[in-house]
Every structure is written in structure tokens, then in C-alpha cells.
Amino acid sequence: MVRLLRKVRKKEVAEKFYRRTLKLLREPIINQIAKEHNIDRKLANSQKIEQIIKEGISFTNLLSSEIYKQGITLTEKKKTLNELCEKGLNIPNLKGSTLEDKINSLIEHFENVEKDEKVGISIDGFDKMLSELNQSLPKLNKDLKDQFELQDEYVMNADFLLDYNIKPRDILDLITKPELSKFIKDNGIKQRGDDILNILEHYKDVENLYLENYENVGYRNLNLLKENGISVKESELGLKFEELTKTIFKSLGFNVDDKFKNQLNTQKDMMDILLNLGNNEIIIAECKTIKEKGYNKFSTVSRQLKSYQSLALKNNLRIVKILLVAPEFSDDFIYDCEMDTEMNLSLLKASSLSKIFEAFKESKYQEFPHVLFRDIVINEERIIKALTK
Incomplete structure (x- = not known):
């Protein structure tokens, strides 16, 4: 129903995926988009991103013209989009030969991710992450309620959030870089490399992840295990x-x-x-x-x-x-x-x-x-x- 309503409103992807893509762009590109749509460039980068999402710019238009430098060639646009997907979104070999095909492939990828019930880390790991986020960043509970329009007073609970298809990555995408850095330091998480991937790896909780995939191990289903974040011979x-x-x-x-x-x-x-x-x-x-x-x-x-x-x-x-x-x-x-x-x-x-x-x-x-x-x-x-x- 949510996906149907989104199509009626001419929104191609969920806001969480739109936000995830925008956060990968350098600030000069965000400023370029903000200028084009009369958004105050003095705002913090995260605020500009939220304003861009609220502006209702179509995801296709964003990726077909708005994220590139002026005068860039079509070949360079395709290369830039490929790099964004491979290095930022961890999507290798984006399908399609034309820019339009590649954008449609990315939209299709996000649709499949949204339909997918996999969490990527164990439920216990998700709960532990939420508990420690709440300690380090007490404002996050209110931010989540506002962002996802949730009615409950306390929403930092894995089962509750998963009922709304809100996954660990969706939570982390809402947090500003300085707050992520604070959380990483507070909880002894690896600091080199991608902050969000480091946090997800830290809370993977391998034993519980294996237990949640107990039947898949019994069936020797290597593909499903890999999709669920388990690497095993x-x-x-x-x-x-x-x-x-x-x-x-x-x-x-x-x-x-x-x-x-x-x-x-x-x-x-x-x-x-x-x-x-x-x-x-x-x-x-x-x-x-x-x-x-x-x-x-x-x-x-x-x-x-x-x-x-x-x-x-x-x-x-x-x-x-x-x-x-x-x-x-x-x-x-x-x-x-x-x-x-x-x-x-x-x-x-x-x-x-x-x-x-x-x-x-x-x-x-x-x-x-x-x-x-x-x-x-x-x-x-x-x-x-x-x-x-």
C-alpha cells in the first residue's frame, strides 16, 4: 500500500533511499542543487538534504542532471553514477547501457531492498545498537518519531521499527557525521573506513545471526546465508x-x-x-x-x-x-x-x-x-x- 501511494504521489523511491543517495554527494554538489531550488545554502548539510527531499525533486531528474558539474559529457555522467553506486551504495555492475537504464536499475534495486525482509545484522544486535545509540544520542528517539511519523513515545526497539520496515541502515542514515563520530568513539567501534559499515559490522552479533539462519545452515543454502550477511565455506x-x-x-x-x-x-x-x-x-x-x-x-x-x-x-x-x-x-x-x-x-x-x-x-x-x-x-x-x- 505504501509503495502504491508513493507511485500515486510520483515518488520513485522511499525517502530513506533518497536520503542515503544524497548523503554520498560532496557538499559543493548539495549546494549546487540547493541553489537551483532556492534552498538556503547556509543551512547545515543534513538540513539541506532534508529540504531537497521535501522539495519533491524526482529521483530520476536528480540522477539524470542535478548531481553533475556544468558541461559534463554523457559518458562522464554514466561514469559518475557508476562510481556513486559502486563505492557509495555498494552496488557493483549497475545494469544498463544508457543513463536512463542505469537510473531505472537503481530504482529497481531500491524497490527490491524495500521488499526484502532481511535486516543484515541479528535482531539482538539491532536492539543493542539502538540501546547504545539512545545512550550516546538521547535526541535520536525524538528524531526518529518526527522523521518516520511514529506515534509511540519510545520507538528505539528493533521489533517495533522492523514492523514499519525501518532497518539499522535507515536509522544510521539519519545521523549527522559529527554525531556518528561521537557514537563510534563512545562505543569503541573501528574508526577507519566507512562509519556506517563499521557500525553495522560492530553490531552484527555473529552467533545470533547464525541462530537466526539455523534452518538455512541446515539446508546448506550458501546464497541465502551470504545475502543475510554470513560468509562461510x-x-x-x-x-x-x-x-x-x-x-x-x-x-x-x-x-x-x-x-x-x-x-x-x-x-x-x-x-x-x-x-x-x-x-x-x-x-x-x-x-x-x-x-x-x-x-x-x-x-x-x-x-x-x-x-x-x-x-x-x-x-x-x-x-x-x-x-x-x-x-x-x-x-x-x-x-x-x-x-x-x-x-x-x-x-x-x-x-x-x-x-x-x-x-x-x-x-x-x-x-x-x-x-x-x-x-x-x-x-x-x-x-x-x-x-x-
Whole structure:
């Protein structure tokens, strides 16, 4: 609806993207645009930028004629726009051979970014950034309310801002360079290079970013991971999925006992995760990543899990549950699992484990009640309902 109204008002891009582009221009160019539209050049640069936006100059006109020196050739205009996109907006290889095509490509890029729900840093990282911005720059809360016409009294909250499609970069674009410098110094953020990129990198919060992409790691989806700000080799994804699963189980209050697991493991039989419940009782968890849809290799994984079961029983341990964690399971795999009478095996989808983890954080429990792991395919809705009682 917002995008539709913008088109009715003949605005090609959101104000936040217009502002982002203007902030990349040198002050003499901003002054040139201000002079052309009778804007007071004695104003601060940030104020001139806001006035230019309010003036209603079309984004296409701005990039086709207003940001260039007088007498510049068409070839030089295209070169200038390419440099602005590559060095300033981090958009390599802007599509199009004509200036008009390149401008349309940039508008299309901004439209795609706006539709995209990715944040670029973790939600926890966003909240931490907002909290520390509020401490360093107490006026920012009011500036945000005024700029985005928000009604709530306090708006420096990640979930609230994301509901309005306001992302970390959009907040930082509103802050003047001196205030950004103050914030960077106050919070020990790297000072060399681009201020905004340094701030975003500082609050990336890699562990939480990985947890938010837990299912993508399980699916070995390198493209989505890269788009979400995670750089990882495909060969590392199996181990990373196991590490993230361990992190979630630890956060659920389980004793992830690597020391005991390593004592039990042999060169032939090496279980991924051992949850030590005490009194010689354990849960064994095995992690599997998949590239194609539907995990369907039951015979292979069954032999593997039965060997772990034998290993545990030889050491007089009671196996309370065996959990197989994967992004998803095929119907054939589920059927074979249901037919198996030798193992107390449950299938746990990565998305289900993530949802259970989120519900657990809001629950009264200090330790997850493992008796809830009782289905063949773990039903997260039933468990979440139990946790929220």
C-alpha cells in the first residue's frame, strides 16, 4: 500500500533511499542543487538534504542532471553514477547501457531492498545498537518519531521499527557525521573506513545471526546465508549446524556433555551430541544437513544410530531418547522411522527446534522438560502450548 501511494504521489523511491543517495554527494554538489531550488545554502548539510527531499525533486531528474558539474559529457555522467553506486551504495555492475537504464536499475534495486525482509545484522544486535545509540544520542528517539511519523513515545526497539520496515541502515542514515563520530568513539567501534559499515559490522552479533539462519545452515543454502550477511565455506556447514544445535540445547538448559561423549566415542562410532541427564541417563542427538529437499536416507542413519545405541548400552547407560535433527524429512523416511521397533527415535526439524527455543525463552522453565520429546515427528505446536501454560 505504501509503495502504491508513493507511485500515486510520483515518488520513485522511499525517502530513506533518497536520503542515503544524497548523503554520498560532496557538499559543493548539495549546494549546487540547493541553489537551483532556492534552498538556503547556509543551512547545515543534513538540513539541506532534508529540504531537497521535501522539495519533491524526482529521483530520476536528480540522477539524470542535478548531481553533475556544468558541461559534463554523457559518458562522464554514466561514469559518475557508476562510481556513486559502486563505492557509495555498494552496488557493483549497475545494469544498463544508457543513463536512463542505469537510473531505472537503481530504482529497481531500491524497490527490491524495500521488499526484502532481511535486516543484515541479528535482531539482538539491532536492539543493542539502538540501546547504545539512545545512550550516546538521547535526541535520536525524538528524531526518529518526527522523521518516520511514529506515534509511540519510545520507538528505539528493533521489533517495533522492523514492523514499519525501518532497518539499522535507515536509522544510521539519519545521523549527522559529527554525531556518528561521537557514537563510534563512545562505543569503541573501528574508526577507519566507512562509519556506517563499521557500525553495522560492530553490531552484527555473529552467533545470533547464525541462530537466526539455523534452518538455512541446515539446508546448506550458501546464497541465502551470504545475502543475510554470513560468509562461510560449504565444507564448514555440517560442523556449524552441529555447533548451533549444541548452542540451542545448552540454552534449553541441557547439559551438553562433550567430555563424557568423547570418553564414549570410538574411532568407528562418533555421536554428534550427548545430553547428560544424570543418573546414567542420556539423550543422543544426531545432526544432518541436506542440500536437496527431504532427508530420505533412513537405512544409513539407522545403522549409525543403532551403533551409538549399542555403545551406550555397553556402558550401562539408559537412553531416554534419540533425536535426529535435520531441516526436513521425506514421507518415506518418516514411515521407515515409524516402523522401526529397536530405537526410541524422534525426528526434529530445524525450524521446530528454533520455534521451541523461542517459546522456551519466554516460558517459566529453567530447563526444558525433555518428556515433551515424545512424538515420532516432534510437534512443535503441542510443545509450545505446553511451555506457555
